[in-house]
Amino acid sequence: MENVSRYETAQQIMACLPHRFPFLMVDAVSDLAPGESLTALKQVSYADCPQGSPFASEFLIELLGQAAILLFFSDGTQRSDRVQTLLVGVEQFAFHGEARQGETLEARVRFQKLIANAAIIEGSVFVRGRLIAEGQLSAAFVPKAAKMPTALQIAGAAG
16 A cells, blocks of 8 residues: 555545535545555544444445545546536445444445446445455446536426
8 A cells, every 4th residue: 555645634535525524434544555445444433323323334335435436536636526426336235243433444445447437346344353344336427417406496396
């Protein structure tokens, strides 16, 4: 793995991800091989696990998806407001354990295949070296519509 200078600060991470609290899952990047693999970290907080519940397994998939977006932009490609990243598939996914408040999640992603505007990503999540989730994600990078209608505009047109 190489240095992580592209993602040393939260601001650098947020420059590549459209997500914000409470849906921003990546706290830091610990390892990076640009265009090949990335390891992202998430500290599980009380807000993530109210009343002692485990961290939601759906959020493990989200964490891997966000790590994959960071990997895509790790080669210096700049995020564009004209392109959006869509999760188009979750395959061969298995959950082997859970995470709780106070634990650190380590999400490892690597490209299996990168084709023009799509990617197949292999991902796994660990807690204290123990595998808790693994699977394959498919993503597409597509142009945003010139102007997306708001919920109120859609409701007005339907009424």
